[in-house]
Amino acid sequence: MRAGAYVVGRDSTVPNRAMRLQEQEPPCTAAPHTRSTLAVLCTRPCTLRCIDQVLEHEAVKRPSRDDVEPVANETRDRIITGLVTIVPVLALGLVGWQLWAVALGWNDIAVFCVMYALTGAGITVGFHRLFTHRSFKARRPVRIALAALGSMAIEGPIVSWVADHRKHHAFSDREGDPHSPHVEHGHGLTGALKGLAHAHVGWLFIHTQRGRKTRYAPDLMRDRDIAWIDRTFIWWAIGGFALAYALGFLFGGFDWKAGFTGMLWGGLVRILVLHHATYSINSLCHFFGRKPFETGDESRNLAWLAPLTFGEAWHNGHHAFPTSARHGLERWQIDISAGIIAALERLGLAWDVVRIDPARLAEKRAAA
Numbered sequence: 001m002r003a004g005a006y007v008v009g010r011d012s013t014v015p016n017r018a019m020r021l022q023e024q025e026p027p028c029t030a031a032p033h034t035r036s037t038l039a040v041l042c043t044r045p046c047t048l049r050c051i052d053q054v055l056e057h058e059a060v061k062r063p064s065r066d067d068v069e070p071v072a073n074e075t076r077d078r079i080i081t082g083l084v085t086i087v088p089v090l091a092l093g094l095v096g097w098q099l100w101a102v103a104l105g106w107n108d109i110a111v112f113c114v115m116y117a118l119t120g121a122g123i124t125v126g127f128h129r130l131f132t133h134r135s136f137k138a139r140r141p142v143r144i145a146l147a148a149l150g151s152m153a154i155e156g157p158i159v160s161w162v163a164d165h166r167k168h169h170a171f172s173d174r175e176g177d178p179h180s181p182h183v184e185h186g187h188g189l190t191g192a193l194k195g196l197a198h199a200h201v202g203w204l205f206i207h208t209q210r211g212r213k214t215r216y217a218p219d220l221m222r223d224r225d226i227a228w229i230d231r232t233f234i235w236w237a238i239g240g241f242a243l244a245y246a247l248g249f250l251f252g253g254f255d256w257k258a259g260f261t262g263m264l265w266g267g268l269v270r271i272l273v274l275h276h277a278t279y280s281i282n283s284l285c286h287f288f289g290r291k292p293f294e295t296g297d298e299s300r301n302l303a304w305l306a307p308l309t310f311g312e313a314w315h316n317g318h319h320a321f322p323t324s325a326r327h328g329l330e331r332w333q334i335d336i337s338a339g340i341i342a343a344l345e346r347l348g349l350a351w352d353v354v355r356i357d358p359a360r361l362a363e364k365r366a367a368a
Contacts, residue, residue, distance in 0.1 A: 002170060056153060076189075092269070098352045102262055107251035111266035115244050120274055122149025123339040131220060132162045135325035136341055136353040146228045152240030154271055155232040159220050168282075169322055172217075173297035178210055179203040179282045182298055192287075200276075200283035213337030241267040251276040252256065277308050285315035293320035304332075311335030320364050325353045329361060 070146055096104050100215040126146025129135040138146070147158050155161060164178050175184075181195035203209070213221060220226045230238065241263055248262015249255065278304075289300030305313035311334060312318070314327040321329070328335035343349035 002036070037333040053161050060262050071130045072215065084282070094274065097270075098104045104265060105252075105258075105261070107248060107258055107266040110251050111247045111262040112270050113242055114247055115240070115266040115270045116274060118149050119153040119270070120277075121337065121340055122146050122151070122366045123153050123155060123274075123278060124312050126150040127155075127158060128165065128312070129325055129337060129341065131158060131226070134351045134354075136310065136321055136345070138344065138350045142344060142349050144225050147226055147237075148236050151229060151233050151236035152236045153274055153278075154240065155275065157230045158226060159213050159230045160210070160242050163216035165211075167209075167211030169319070172199070172295075172319065173286065176209060178208070180298075181286050183285055196283045196287060197286060199286060200279045203282075206255050229296055265273050277305070278312075280305055281312050281315055285313055289313075289316070291316050292362045293317060293321040301333075306334050307336070310337040310340075312337070321356050321360075323354045324356050326355065329356065 005204060050220060112240075116271070130138060130143065130146060133295055150161075151158060158165075168179065173180045173182050177183060179199045181192075181199035183195075184193045185195035185198060198206075202271040209218070220230070244266030245259045245263040247266060249259035252258020252262065284305065285300050285302050286298045289302040291300055295316060299316045299319035301316045302313045304327065311327050314329065314333055314335060317329040318324070318327040318334075325341050326335055326338035327333075328338065341353060345353050
């Protein structure tokens, strides 16, 4: 591991070593106006700890009471918002029950689960923790596989996805955030619903605040492997449907009809569920839940959503420590993505895994 690396590796929580690594870390020299976690990294080049420092230094003070419109019934508003988001997913389960033995079988459920796991990990482990935040390093085949699987999720080409997310962290819940539910949406129930609709899916149709790739993802644009996967995004998207068909054909006893139903549930239905799980991080996890860390924004931990999002719903923990490979910072918090990264590390396929020193955790909690 290189000198001055930020609290990484298996023994990174050992107090003396952690202190030594932090002492070796040079101070951040990024320009105050820098708004990108990686624009800084590429100019110095900056270290992982510097990314954390930039995000913390850019945090703005919370508005005073005079700046905030009081909400008449906050609990009611949040319950309504939760129902609007969750009921369509429950309805999908009803459709599946109605179609049982007609267009849905156990082999289709198996295809759905396999494809959800593969493409979900491509987003959470690959697009998010590896490529956006540099939470760990990985061997080239692993990087290519994660980028390809994330592209099969059809949440957009990898460079655009990363640029948008880095911009979100630079301007979290203030002007410039591509998908904040709290900026310029009004007050009360109407404002809350408008904000959540924008953060959940509406922002995808608006291009006024999207992250500029040359500013927020120049490192990925220069990476030949990633740039190629980005250019060929449409073929990876089609490949996801082809893989679902192949799995359905295999699990269904080499039946071509099973291949098509596998493509339906492992393709279309899987995309619907995974998209809404991801979108819920942008909307629900910035609106209600627990906030154990002070982050200067409205990020929240939403425990019930964590298993479905492979640990991404520990969103307040993530905003408190953006480069951490683990978002569920308590031992009891389920974080499947962190488990995958740990497995890759044990296999020698990943290294320099960023782990947060307990002293920093305690300091951040105390400030909340």
